[in-house]
Amino acid sequence: MSQHDLPTVEIDGKQRYVEPAEATDVEAFRAVVRSRRSVRKFTDRPIPPDVLDDCLDLAMLAPNSSGLQMWEFYVVRSPEKKAALVKACMSQLAARTAAELIVCVSRTDRIREHAQQTLREWPMPTMNPLVRRYYQLIPWHYSPGPFDVAARVKRVVYSAVGLVRPMPRGPFSSADLDLWAAKSTALACENLVLAFRAHGFDTCMMEGFDEARVRKLLDLPDAALPIMVVGAGERAADGVFWPQLRFDRDQFVHEV
Ligand SMILES: Cc1cc2nc3c(=O)[nH]c(=O)nc-3n(C[C@H](O)[C@H](O)[C@H](O)COP(=O)(O)O)c2cc1C
Numbered sequence: 001m002s003q004h005d006l007p008t009v010e011i012d013g014k015q016r017y018v019e020p021a022e023a024t025d026v027e028a029f030r031a032v033v034r035s036r037r038s039v040r041k042f043t044d045r046p047i048p049p050d051v052l053d054d055c056l057d058l059a060m061l062a063p064n065s066s067g068l069q070m071w072e073f074y075v076v077r078s079p080e081k082k083a084a085l086v087k088a089c090m091s092q093l094a095a096r097t098a099a100e101l102i103v104c105v106s107r108t109d110r111i112r113e114h115a116q117q118t119l120r121e122w123p124m125p126t127m128n129p130l131v132r133r134y135y136q137l138i139p140w141h142y143s144p145g146p147f148d149v150a151a152r153v154k155r156v157v158y159s160a161v162g163l164v165r166p167m168p169r170g171p172f173s174s175a176d177l178d179l180w181a182a183k184s185t186a187l188a189c190e191n192l193v194l195a196f197r198a199h200g201f202d203t204c205m206m207e208g209f210d211e212a213r214v215r216k217l218l219d220l221p222d223a224a225l226p227i228m229v230v231g232a233g234e235r236a237a238d239g240v241f242w243p244q245l246r247f248d249r250d251q252f253v254h255e256v
Helices: 026-035 051-061 077-086 094-095 109-119 127-142 146-162 174-198 209-216
Strands: 008-011 014-017 071-075 100-107 202-206 224-233
Touching: 026 077, 026 174, 051 071, 051 174, 071 174, 077 094, 077 100, 077 209, 094 202, 094 224, 100 109, 100 174, 100 202, 109 127, 174 202, 174 224, 209 224
Parallel strands: none
Antiparallel strands: 008 014, 071 100, 100 224, 202 224
16 A cells, blocks of 8 residues: 555544554463463474565564664575574573574674664655654664763753653663663564464573674674563474463552
């Protein structure tokens, strides 16, 4: 569909874009969510390339902060690199037996580039001036400056203004930005593992890896942060080691 034949309806005298909510099947969703387990042992059945592609595409439909898509997915195919990655994952069984190993990485060094790309590829014929301004300011807003100096200044100023009105309290520093990008990347990881489950395959998210070695293996710059390695494949009969443990919901759900 071109930008010019977007579905619109007139609301309050203005043509508004409309995207009706599709019908969904909660039981199908429940089956995917409930049957997802961290699988530590896979069979040697390969994952068909179209399934892998579909899962990656579904991963990238995850919500992400300001729509900036600060993630990357490295599907490690070369046997040498894969062997090195397994080692970097402490030779965990899940990594050793996985048909595919995908390193999910966040890239805070792409903020400017992706803000500009958003301005270029905006999916409407016109862009609201406030939205345009927002994306124009993003590189400034998310820049910690050399040695986080700008971040420190911003923190002081925003905190001072925050005494009298609600203000964003970050992300300012490089560490804030890493956390900020990690949140969205982790959401994509969750989409990824649920997508594999929906296709009948299984996964293990792994943060038990040597970050320095993974960085070196993928030739990642300092601003790239490997968030997790997702091992995927067909669940072996003894691939789940124990029943799922969740504490009582009252411990976690609070009505305030
Ligand atoms: C961020 C993250 C990192 C994890 N890292 C590892 C890991 O390195 N090795 C591993 O075997 N499992 C890892 N897990 C899996 C957890 O141990 C698992 O999700 C948890 O025990 C709950 O089990 P379930 O996933 O089957 O519900 C990780 C999970 C998450 C979310």
